[in-house]
Amino acid sequence: MLIFSKKAALQAHLDTYIKAGKGIGFVPTMGALHSGHLSLMQQSLEQNGVTVVSIFVNPTQFNNPDDLKKYPRTLEADAEKISGLNKDIIIFAPEVDEMYDGNTVSSHYDFDGLENQMEGAHRPGHFDGVGTIVKKLFEIVRPTNAYFGEKDFQQLQIVKKLVEKNHMGINVVGCPITREDNGLAMSSRNARLSDAERNEAALIYKILQGARKRFDFESIAEVKSFVESAFEAHPAFKPEYFEIAAEDTLEPATLKENRKYRAFIAIFLGNVRLIDNISLN
Known part of the structure; x- marks a missing residue:
């Protein structure tokens, strides 16, 4: 299994697939993987020539520092779960400075008002952070298809708007919520x-x-x-x-x-x- 921590190395590796015309599927995550994440990966495997999974806890989308501190970081266990699904999945697990070049701040985005509702109203700056990191990841991976769960439905709509407004030509795929046996949405x-x-x-x-x-x-x-x-x-x-x-x-x-x-x-x-x-x- 290939695990990249540097943008340039990942891009160089993916250039081979792009030149061969093989579609790239992308599943961005913050790790602490569960069956819901794995279902996104499975769909990507079925629809693309290669699948990339990012594991990156993005600091700019946390408006609560305590929440960021408590967020689980389980890269080794996550890699084992991904390997158990398919050893050909490529993992991108960068450090914060690699993604932000030493300047860990968000850009500001206008998502035509989508960002002002619900999560946006209760978590100021959250969707600026989401937009910033997703745009960075899309520019690095250059996916054909990108997979997001509908549990974060507002985020899904915002990512679609990000792609539309930046003319990125990526197909954003919304995937059904995966639930535990008692109905609790997996998270x-x-x-x-x-x-x-x-x-x-x-x-x-x-x-x-x-x-x-x-x-x-x-x-x-x-x-x-x-x-x-x-x-x-x-x-x-x-x-x-x-x-x-x-x-x-x-x-x-x-x-x-x-x-x-x-x-x-x-x-x-x-x-x-x-x-x-x-x-x-």
């Missing part, structure tokens, strides 16, 4: 939950499913009231936001129109912040 943050909390966290998806059922015959205000009441009955949870938004603009919806909607939630269980979403139609 690297789940490792910070106790066994009891992980079981209790199944409630998040159950309530989202309830919201989806009600969306067909209740108003948006009524659905939001149902979710609020459901979590009030379980004080271990501290919702940060619950929003029903149009998938294309991510703007909060008040009235139903002929468009696709999705419900989004960010919620604390103990000191762990979890996010999830579900399509409503």
Whole structure:
């Protein structure tokens, strides 16, 4: 298995595939890999001549320094999981200075308002950090297809907008959420939950499913009231936001129109912040 830590070395290696006309699939990650990440890699393997996985904890997308400090860094275990899936996957695991050339700051991006909703409103500067690192990685890897999970649906829409506005010619593929047996959306943050909390966290998806059922015959205000009441009955949870938004603009919806909607939630269980979403139609 090939593991690169330097941009120039990775690019030189990938030049061979590009000259041969072999498509490059790319799965950007921050490590602490789980089955959801592996499902993205599997899809890339099936659709491309070569697959690259980046493992990089990007400091500029953390608005909470404590969150950055606690984020798990498990490169050796991650490499073993990737190797178990396919030894031909290429890993790119750079240091911070390699990616930022000693100047660890974000560029500022205009994503046509996508960045101002939900996660953007609660995590100032987060999507500037996401846009900065994804653009850097895309320029290094030069993928044909790039794979992102729908658990971070807002991020997925922002990456699509980044590619569109910068004319990068990359196909951004959204992949379904991978869930644990109890319905909890797989996330690297789940490792910070106790066994009891992980079981209790199944409630998040159950309530989202309830919201989806009600969306067909209740108003948006009524659905939001149902979710609020459901979590009030379980004080271990501290919702940060619950929003029903149009998938294309991510703007909060008040009235139903002929468009696709999705419900989004960010919620604390103990000191762990979890996010999830579900399509409503």
